[in-house]
Amino acid sequence: MATFELTKEYLSEIEEAVSSQNIDFLNTQLEDLFPADIATILYQLEGPEAHSLIRLLDTEKAAEVLSNIDSDDRKKFIKEQFTVEEISKYVNLFDSDDAVDLLNEQSIEVREQVIALLEDREQARFIIDLMHYPEDVAGGLMQKELIKVNISDTVSDCVEEIRAQAESVDKVYAVYVVDDDQKLRGIVSLKQILLTRKNTKIENIFEDDIVFVDTTKSGDEVAEIMQRYDLEAIPVVNALGRLLGLITIDDVLDFVKEKAEEDIQVMTGITGEVDEDDSVWLLAKARIPWLVVGVIGSLMAASVIGWFEGTMAKVAGLAIFIPLMASTGGNVGIQTSSLIVQSLAEKSQISLSLGKRLSKVIRVALINGLVVGILTGIYVYAIGKPELFYVVCLSLFSVVILASFMGTITPILLDKFGVNPAMASGPFITTANDLIGIGAYFGIAYLLLPI
Amino acid sequence: MATFELTKEYLSEIEEAVSSQNIDFLNTQLEDLFPADIATILYQLEGPEAHSLIRLLDTEKAAEVLSNIDSDDRKKFIKEQFTVEEISKYVNLFDSDDAVDLLNEQSIEVREQVIALLEDREQARFIIDLMHYPEDVAGGLMQKELIKVNISDTVSDCVEEIRAQAESVDKVYAVYVVDDDQKLRGIVSLKQILLTRKNTKIENIFEDDIVFVDTTKSGDEVAEIMQRYDLEAIPVVNALGRLLGLITIDDVLDFVKEKAEEDIQVMTGITGEVDEDDSVWLLAKARIPWLVVGVIGSLMAASVIGWFEGTMAKVAGLAIFIPLMASTGGNVGIQTSSLIVQSLAEKSQISLSLGKRLSKVIRVALINGLVVGILTGIYVYAIGKPELFYVVCLSLFSVVILASFMGTITPILLDKFGVNPAMASGPFITTANDLIGIGAYFGIAYLLLPI
Structure with missing residues (x-):
């Protein structure tokens, strides 16, 4: 066959056949489908319907379908619909690594009962053996089956x-x-x-x-x-x-x-592995932690700005560059850290020393600082505020250098302490760079302006 | 062997052996290494040294090493160091898909000369055949060798x-x-x-x-x-x-x-495929376009704030919440779009309809808006500015809803027009959301405050 794409029409035919127990139709349909495709159909069915579909398949195909379902969906599905006898019938036919994955999703009691019920005792030994390893190391990824x-x-x-x-x-x-x-x-x-x-x-x-x-x-x-x-x-x-x-x-x-996917979620400030299909509550919960960090950072920035309210009242135009300082800090920081993160992932290469890395990053920052500085300088003159020229350009330049520096050392430090360095392109750092940007701006304004 | 890691000591031994033409040492060392490991060493050598190392290997191994080098590095290396006769000697032994990749990196003249010189005429036919296909479709990814x-x-x-x-x-x-x-x-x-x-x-x-x-x-x-x-x-x-x-x-x-990697670069505002090893100039150039977009966006925000300078002068404390509005808009937008992008990538699934997607996103936004709203409300009272309570909370709430809406429709639209939807989590959208945040804030302030 060419490739399978699940259409709404096809899905409703299947749903109808399941609810009317049209076994003949289902058998003909499912025979031609690959386990991964049947898994795609299962995602769209209610638990009991999905369960009766699984039971229509021969045991071997059903086992393959079950080993193809996403962990989160399977956990719930198995727990709600299957008896331990059924689970053990299917797990008996799994590759040992997939069997361990499925069992690890269930409670300890279910796990033990299923293992006790396994017909293939070698499979049981394999599973017990593999359960000793953490999930994300070679021992936890391997299967025992080999020749x-x-x-x-x-x-x-x-x-x-x-x-x-x-x-x-x-x-x-x-x-x-x-x-x-x-x-x-x-x-x-x-x-x-x-x-x-x-x-x-x-x-x-x-x-x-x-x-x-x-x-x-x-x-x-x-x-x-x-x-x-x-x-x-x-x-x-x-x-x-x-x-x-x-x-x-x-x-x-x-x-x-x-x-x-995990790196992208870390970078975009989503905690826990969620996807669009999850419940509204789960989705909201996955976002709140970093949103709150962002808000706290912004309220800290608010306090910094608060100290300079008097200055802003005296120097017209000072307030309007706040977003420029904050967002440039954030953008430069993310650009820098993402390249460092990418290069940290290439384990087989000799990495640059910290000194060489920083010197390179700073040279890049000098060029970029110059470009954004000139652009902004033109704007400052265009709106008729030449008295702000030095403050704005010098701050912007400092922000680019500081954010580049932070964007370099943060991922390296995170990596050293065993934290996913992609975090360095995430909201915590953006918030920190926003703060640095605003702090540098008002600090320089305070030093240079006659207040 | 277990796995190879290139150390500085080992590299300098190799470099010394190459410069002193210590053939025996090199032969013993290189014999035990896999092609991919020799490729790792080549990255660290100068062009002529790397070339003499390649020539020390037997032709078959040399061909495998060459097929293991990154496209960008190889393009330059082959162009500067190899004659067409040499290239054709190695390409003769490549898998046809890798041969096409290597030849596509070189000029049309080199390509034609190499193909004309190929000893294996079937290989030449394979290559000519494969060159008809664009690089990123099945035809461009396939090799002709099969049984x-x-x-x-x-x-x-x-x-x-x-x-x-x-x-x-x-x-x-x-x-x-x-x-x-x-x-x-x-x-x-x-x-x-x-x-x-x-x-x-x-x-x-x-x-x-x-x-x-x-x-x-x-x-x-x-x-x-x-x-x-x-x-x-x-x-x-x-x-x-x-x-x-x-x-x-x-x-x-x-x-x-x-x-x-490309998605992450798109999301972090880096254009072109660069890595940390590239030149300072190339790295700076890869970042400038999106930095400039960010600066232009911030200067547009500056203009918006400029219109309200009078208002800010009259209402103390209004300016301090500018970063909050901008960064919350950016954060919410990125979080929303990254989940939509992830779900767009699952081609085999039935996607939610736009209406259902939006309704879900808005419900999530209501919960998150409430949380950040309460937090900010407490701060507003704590700093003794209760007169700003309604303006700040209502704006923040609107920003969360608007940014969620933008974060949903932008990737869907980009995907429809054949643009990589990961762009929707990139700096263009963050900048747009910053602007929306600031616009909404001052708009609401203008309507609600007695000015």
């Missing part, structure tokens, strides 16, 4: 192993080679296995120069490594070098996408 | 085809099944081929229910589809359904990452 052979085996042993595992390992990326201590020694590609005589020893054909990660490697770094080396899958080992699991590219792609 | 079999072939024909193509097709994802008209009919996985008897007909084992895209599909959509269906590779067909090429997940991952 491995001993280094002393032959190609035909290898084929037999693939045959034995064919059902539980859906996609075979490569066969991993271990020694008697289960230490990872290398890989053999399926292509190699296909093209080599059956009695050839694995040790004569395997590739020993491979990239792997430790269970403790952060998800970010795993993503960066897989991208750098163009890998479809990366093996995960423990501190002794023993092969424990495998991280596949589809999980990493999801991770990269989520990370990008 | 295909006729539907009437047997498994052993299939293995022979893989053997024949083993050299030019580096990673085999699956074997594509076509009919006599070269129309795509389905795929067979390598696992299936390994586990099936050699004389079985392909038509009895192939999977016909597969996802493919047309050459004209946008890169964004290809990325979204591959992610939705967890694909490592997706076949590309023409309007007649004939199999033309293959897009692999590593290219899509790069695409997703670049897109996310």
Whole structure:
């Protein structure tokens, strides 16, 4: 098929068929659809309808659909509609990493009951094993399902192993080679296995120069490594070098996408992972913290301006440049920090030293300060307030330099303390730069104007 | 190996070895490194040094290193250091999609000379064919290298085809099944081929229910589809359904990452794709356009405030809330638009209608407006200016509603006109919202205050 797009007409046909229990129609429709597409339909249905749709599917397809649903939606859906017996029937067929994700969304009691009920006891062991790892490190991202052979085996042993595992390992990326201590020694590609005589020893054909990660490697770094080396899958080992699991590219792609969305939410002042579909209350709550920070910052700015009310009353025109100072500070700060954040993400590169970084940023600021200074200077003359020329231009110039400085050191400091540096392009910093802008402006006005 | 990190010490050892032509040392070092790691080292070397390093490698590895370098850096490096004969020697070994990328960075003359010099004439045909497609659609992202079999072939024909193509097709994802008209009919996985008897007909084992895209599909959509269906590779067909090429997940991952970086640059007001390593001049130039927009907006705000200077002189305290109105407008606008942008990116879902979207956004705005209004109201009383209570609170409330409205319709309109909707969280909108905030404030002050 080409690609699926859910239309309103199609959705109402499905809804009607579900409510009238038109099983034949649903079976024909759903048979042709991929699990991800059925998941798209489920999002649009009420809980009980979605549940009866799932039950119409054969168990394997239903399990795939459930592993395709977004975590937040699934948590609620499973909790409200499914018995532990049902959950365990589906989780039994999940890849172990997806099984852990689903179970982590549920309460501890549900988790334990489901694991106890699992028919496939190896799956149960895999799940218990994976639950030890935090979600965002290699151990938490890996699946236990993989195909491995001993280094002393032959190609035909290898084929037999693939045959034995064919059902539980859906996609075979490569066969991993271990020694008697289960230490990872290398890989053999399926292509190699296909093209080599059956009695050839694995040790004569395997590739020993491979990239792997430790269970403790952060998800970010795993993503960066897989991208750098163009890998479809990366093996995960423990501190002794023993092969424990495998991280596949589809999980990493999801991770990269989520990370990008998270960065954008951090930058735009939204807390918690919400999307447009969430409730009004949840959406409002996600925004309030940073709005309040912004308001507090602005009220602090109000206090600063308050001290200079007398000055403003005496010097006509001083008040009108308040927005200029605040917004230029904010804009320059965000521009600077976003480039620093981007460069901090490139872990494999040698980063510039702080001194070199600052010197470069300041040189850029000098050029930009000059441009906005000239523009503003022209305006100051045009409105007939030449007496404000030095104050406005000098303040603007200082604001550009200060905001550039802040935009450079803030992300570096945040990164050092383990905080997401994207925060440095967020509302806290914009508010801080607004304040700096206004403070610098009135400070310079106080020094230069004859008041 | 575990993962490579370039240290300063290691880099200076390499630099010394290059300048003293210590070939033995370099050979031992470089043999153990992956192409992507050698690329990381090249970024740190001067052009001629990098060139001599490349020439030390065997041709195949050198080609892989070159295909791993960032487009901007490579353009300059190849242009300054390589002869067309050298370029053609390496491009001969590239995957066709990477070959086109490299050639598109060079002038038309270089391109034509390199293609004329290519030893592998099939590669030349592939390249010429791919050059017809724009860079950011499926046709421009695909490579021509893939393994295909006729539907009437047997498994052993299939293995022979893989053997024949083993050299030019580096990673085999699956074997594509076509009919006599070269129309795509389905795929067979390598696992299936390994586990099936050699004389079985392909038509009895192939999977016909597969996802493919047309050459004209946008890169964004290809990325979204591959992610939705967890694909490592997706076949590309023409309007007649004939199999033309293959897009692999590593290219899509790069695409997703670049897109996310681009969105962040658009949101933070940086034009052109720059990074911290670029020259001071380039960095300054990338920021000036939006800084200027911000300054112009602020000077327009200055004019608005200018009209009310008389009012401010009469009503003490009016000026101090200018930053509050401007920054709240900006913050609310960015928060709103970023959620809309995120939801616009989910192409497979049914989007809310504009009416429903707005009604939801306004309800969120009512809650948030109330919270910031109360907070500000307390401040107004605390500083002893109760006469400003209604003006400040009512303006703030209007600003939240107006900015929410703008934050909703702007990305939707941009998306409709084919502009990246992330622009709606950028400096243009912040500036517009600053202006709206200040306009609303003074407008309401003018109406409510006894002046």
